[in-house]
Amino acid sequence: xxxxxxxxxxxxxxxxxxxxxxxxxxxxxxxxxxxxxxxxxxxxxxxxxxxxxxxxxxxxxxxxxxxxxxxxxxxxxxxxxxxxxxxxxxxxxxxxxxxxxxxxxxxxxxxxxxxxxxxxxxxxxxxxxxxxxxxxxxxxxxxxxxxxxxxxxxxxxxxxxxxxxxxxxxxxxxxxxxxxxxxxxxxxxxxxxxxxxxxxxxxxxxxxxxxxxxxx
Amino acid sequence: xxxxxxxxxxxxxxxxxxxxxxxxxxxxxxxxxxxxxxxxxxxxxxxxxxxxxxxxxxxxxxxxxxxxxxxxxxxxxxxxxxxxxxxxxxxxxxxxxxxxxxxxxxxxxxxxxxxxxxxxxxxxxxxxxxxxxxxxxxxxxxxxxxxxxxxxxxxxxxxxxxxxxxxxxxxxxxxxxxxxxxxxxxxxxxxxxxxxxxxxxxxxxxxxxxxxxxxx
Numbered sequence: 001x002x003x004x005x006x007x008x009x010x011x012x013x014x015x016x017x018x019x020x021x022x023x024x025x026x027x028x029x030x031x032x033x034x035x036x037x038x039x040x041x042x043x044x045x046x047x048x049x050x051x052x053x054x055x056x057x058x059x060x061x062x063x064x065x066x067x068x069x070x071x072x073x074x075x076x077x078x079x080x081x082x083x084x085x086x087x088x089x090x091x092x093x094x095x096x097x098x099x100x101x102x103x104x105x106x107x108x109x110x111x112x113x114x115x116x117x118x119x120x121x122x123x124x125x126x127x128x129x130x131x132x133x134x135x136x137x138x139x140x141x142x143x144x145x146x147x148x149x150x151x152x153x154x155x156x157x158x159x160x161x162x163x164x165x166x167x168x169x170x171x172x173x174x175x176x177x178x179x180x181x182x183x184x185x186x187x188x189x190x191x192x193x194x195x196x197x198x199x200x201x202x203x204x205x206x207x208x209x210x211x212x213x214x215x216x
Numbered sequence: 217x218x219x220x221x222x223x224x225x226x227x228x229x230x231x232x233x234x235x236x237x238x239x240x241x242x243x244x245x246x247x248x249x250x251x252x253x254x255x256x257x258x259x260x261x262x263x264x265x266x267x268x269x270x271x272x273x274x275x276x277x278x279x280x281x282x283x284x285x286x287x288x289x290x291x292x293x294x295x296x297x298x299x300x301x302x303x304x305x306x307x308x309x310x311x312x313x314x315x316x317x318x319x320x321x322x323x324x325x326x327x328x329x330x331x332x333x334x335x336x337x338x339x340x341x342x343x344x345x346x347x348x349x350x351x352x353x354x355x356x357x358x359x360x361x362x363x364x365x366x367x368x369x370x371x372x373x374x375x376x377x378x379x380x381x382x383x384x385x386x387x388x389x390x391x392x393x394x395x396x397x398x399x400x401x402x403x404x405x406x407x408x409x410x411x412x413x414x415x416x417x418x419x420x421x422x423x424x425x426x427x428x429x430x431x432x
Contacts, residue, residue: 011227011228011235011285012227012285013285013288013289014289016285018288019227019235019239019285019286019288020239020242020243020288023235023236023239023240023413024239024243026236026413027236027240027413027414027417030412030413030414031414031417050281050284051281051282051284051285051287051288051289052280052281052284052289052291054289059275064268065266065267065268066267068266068267068268069227069228069229069232069235069267070235071267072229072234072235072236072267073229073230073267073268073270075268196246197239197242197243197246198243198246198247201243201247
């Protein structure tokens with residue numbers, strides 16, 4: 001059975017991992033006959049957003065502890081990730097990817113990347129194992145790799161940031177998967193283009209299926 | 217288009233609504249051609265549980281504010297719920313249902329029920345509109361109605377609590393839907409029996425399909 005490491009960045013679209021995107025990624029992985037283990041870095045969230053009002057809250061939360069909500073407690077610190085035990089690495093979206101795992105929301109193409117995240121991605125690249133990134137997460141992959149083809153759908157501002165990182169942005173619909181053969185990187189827009197939860201699941205099915213295909 | 221009111225109790229299995237169950241309920245509703253609006257009571261959570269360790273945290277969180285994470289911000293306070301605008305009411309599970317919406321975890325069959333929740337359920341019963349409850353949520357419905365047939369799968373302790381409330385517990389598998397024709401109440405076990413996320417989605421599909429069938 002092929003085994004996916006799913007990297008989470010908290011719990012909730014505005015300060016963590018988008019919940020539908022994460023859940024439907026897990027559903028697609030299982031439905032297509034593979035397995036998964038969730039991971040998250042044991043770090044503070046950049047901030048906490050009230051998802052009802054959009055305002056910042058005067059609270060501190062931990063990325064791993066909050067991501068454990070999505071994983072029903074079955075999650076490991078990213079420091080435990082061993083690339084030899086997994087066939088693929090995958091990043092659902094949500095602003096947490098661009099606030100907690102890297103700093104694109106604040107620093108644009110000059111963003112810095114969490115060291116454990118960078119290490120995990122580079123190790124998988126070295127082993128030529130597939131890496132998937134959805135929604136806003138392709139900015140993280142573009143920042144780490146540089147010269148790579150990715151999509152965030154049709155969002156021009158984010159595409160411009162990606163191009164400034166040295167990557168190539170490919171416009172795509174919610175059900176498209178952009179594949180970079182050279183690096184074995186797979187990207188799809190999820191809620192960057194999907195207008196409802198059913199379309200997100202179509203994207204999840206398509207990207208996981210495409211990744212499984214190259215695993216043979 | 218048939219319209220479901222989905223009632224949430226927070227965000228996370230141990231102190232709120234179980235995230236996969238909520239997300240897959242929304243997916244099933246949309247996939248089967250209906251629509252939804254999420255609601256939650258604007259009340260404090262009973263407590264906050266660290267989902268990594270299972271320990272209680274010294275924090276205060278609000279049920280509506282945290283449930284907004286699952287709803288991507290598109291949620292209304294339960295005080296805004298008007299039964300005339302909806303064709304069905306549905307409760308995904310998670311301990312929050314039995315800690316925040318009622319007190320079954322602490323008080324067993326003597327549990328008290330949040331007044332807004334009780335009002336919403338009783339109004340839908342009066343209008344003979346279908347009510348769905350998954351996982352642990354049937355305890356809430358049993359407490360409100362009393363004489364009703366429900367399932368929480370094969371959990372004997374919870375079944376006993378339900379029977380003490382005056383309800384009848386029917387043993388069921390993860391893909392079964394128990395239907396109480398008299399009250400138009402639908403229940404299915406979700407993670408009380410499902411061993412993975414694919415089985416939860418099968419339950420979601422089955423209960424939403426069964427509810428849509430009686431709506432005609």
